[in-house]
Amino acid sequence: MTETGETGQGDLRRQMIEVLPRLRRFCLALARRQDVADDICQATVERALARADQFVSGSRLDSWMYKIAQNIWIDENRKLRTRGHEVDVIEAFDMIGSDGVREVEGRSDLARARSALAALPEDQRTLITLVVLDGMSYKEASETLDIPIGTVMSRISRARRSIDRHVHGEDSQ
Amino acid sequence: MTGNTEREMRIAAYLDGAMSDTECEQFEAEMEADASLAEDVARLSENDALLREAMSLDTDGALDPAFLERMGLADAKAGSPHHPAPPAPANDNPPFWNRWGVRAGAAIAAGLALVMTLTLPGGGAPVMGDALEATPSGQMAALDNGATLTPILTFEAGDGRFCREFEYRASNASSSSGIACRSSGGWVIEGWSDDAVEMPDSSEVALASGGASENLDAAYARLDAGDPLPIDREREIIVSGWSGK
Numbered sequence: 472m473t474e475t476g477e478t479g480q481g482d483l484r485r486q487m488i489e490v491l492p493r494l495r496r497f498c499l500a501l502a503r504r505q506d507v508a509d510d511i512c513q514a515t516v517e518r519a520l521a522r523a524d525q526f527v528s529g530s531r532l533d534s535w536m537y538k539i540a541q542n543i544w545i546d547e548n549r550k551l552r553t554r555g556h557e558v559d560v561i562e563a564f565d566m567i568g569s570d571g572v573r574e575v576e577g578r579s580d581l582a583r584a585r586s587a588l589a590a591l592p593e594d595q596r597t598l599i600t601l602v603v604l605d606g607m608s609y610k611e612a613s614e615t616l617d618i619p620i621g622t623v624m625s626r627i628s629r630a631r632r633s634i635d636r637h638v639h640g641e642d643s644q
Numbered sequence: 645m646t647g648n649t650e651r652e653m654r655i656a657a658y659l660d661g662a663m664s665d666t667e668c669e670q671f672e673a674e675m676e677a678d679a680s681l682a683e684d685v686a687r688l689s690e691n692d693a694l695l696r697e698a699m700s701l702d703t704d705g706a707l708d709p710a711f712l713e714r715m716g717l718a719d720a721k722a723g724s725p726h727h728p729a730p731p732a733p734a735n736d737n738p739p740f741w742n743r744w745g746v747r748a749g750a751a752i753a754a755g756l757a758l759v760m761t762l763t764l765p766g767g768g769a770p771v772m773g774d775a776l777e778a779t780p781s782g783q784m785a786a787l788d789n790g791a792t793l794t795p796i797l798t799f800e801a802g803d804g805r806f807c808r809e810f811e812y813r814a815s816n817a818s819s820s821s822g823i824a825c826r827s828s829g830g831w832v833i834e835g836w837s838d839d840a841v842e843m844p845d846s847s848e849v850a851l852a853s854g855g856a857s858e859n860l861d862a863a864y865a866r867l868d869a870g871d872p873l874p875i876d877r878e879r880e881i882i883v884s885g886w887s888g889k
Binding site (some may be wrong): 481488492494502513581602603604610631 | 705707
């Protein structure tokens with residue numbers, strides 16, 4: 472069953488707004504820069520609206536949009552790598568905070584936590600976002616990212632180990 | 645914490661609610677007997693909490709009218725019964741929003757903004773210049789000609805003048821975005837996005853020579869626009885009578 476009519480489109484658009492804050496955070500986890508993340512977010516919404524007839528009513532809209540975002544990011548990331556662009560971890564998660572003032576790394580636990588997340592490999596960042604931040608189950612995360620549950624479990628545990636080292640130092644291990 | 649992968653995966657499964665009830669009880673019994681395990685679980689749980697706080701959802705930012713407009717979802721927001729919150733002034737957007745091609749106009753004008761009635765010395769509704777002079781960004785002023793004006797943001801031009809982007813909705817419901825700058829105690833329209841929308845009576849505001857029909861992007865470029873001013877700074881400027889002090 473798919474969304475096809477105008478009413479269905481309208482409902483879908485309203486549901487997208489419900490998802491938007493989390494989608495934006497997911498895109499930030501992918502891109503690590505707010506400006507790039509918002510570009511990905513915008514492209515995701517555009518593509519989702521263009522392909523609204525492919526969304527299966529009753530399934531998870533957030534998972535569907537996350538997949539789209541990830542595909543867009545993979546394409547964009549490939550282009551960036553081709554250009555030799557590298558995101559500086561210190562600059563990562565730039566502009567977080569409603570006051571728009573960048574926090575100096577190391578100033579606070581929150582800054583260290585952001586830095587820890589930014590320092591993770593992309594596959595671990597996305598999983599931590601889905602499982603720890605969004606509260607998805609391992610099964611939901613595995614379906615969203617199209618990876619086996621065993622891979623979810625091992626990546627999550629490795630990610631937690633890295634975050635722990637980053638936040639508390641090597642002596643925490 | 646040891647490098648034991650299985651131990652780490654069990655801790656993760658416990659924290660993520662991926663254990664069955666039986667597994668959970670067994671794991672908690674192990675924690676009671678193993679202080680080191682309990683300590684690791686507590687620390688990793690604190691890390692998770694820290695991460696959630698550090699990456700908490702910016703709902704206000706994501707539902708800001710300017711952001712929804714950019715996402716192409718402003719109309720859905722306007723029609724949604726689930727999001728009755730009033731719009732945030734565009735000036736409060738975080739700095740990444742600093743792309744002049746992105747504007748909040750349509751969403752705010754879609755009926756989400758509060759209608760602000762200015763009190764004038766002589767009574768009655770304000771003319772356009774009065775509304776530009778006194779209306780904070782994000783609030784809609786009803787004008788004496790039946791139109792409404794909603795300032796979107798305030799910025800400083802390269803020549804030192806304060807300027808405002810606004811949404812103007814004529815009495816026949818046609819609308820246009822505009823840019824006006826304060827010059828010599830009055831307001832001069834420097835940009836106007838839609839020539840099909842009748843501009844306000846020229847007695848209310850002056851029209852920049854050759855600039856009034858210029859589209860907004862061109863006007864922003866010509867004016868050498870600075871960043872949108874924070875809403876607190878805008879408030880100070882309004883109170884100071886646009887002296888900026």
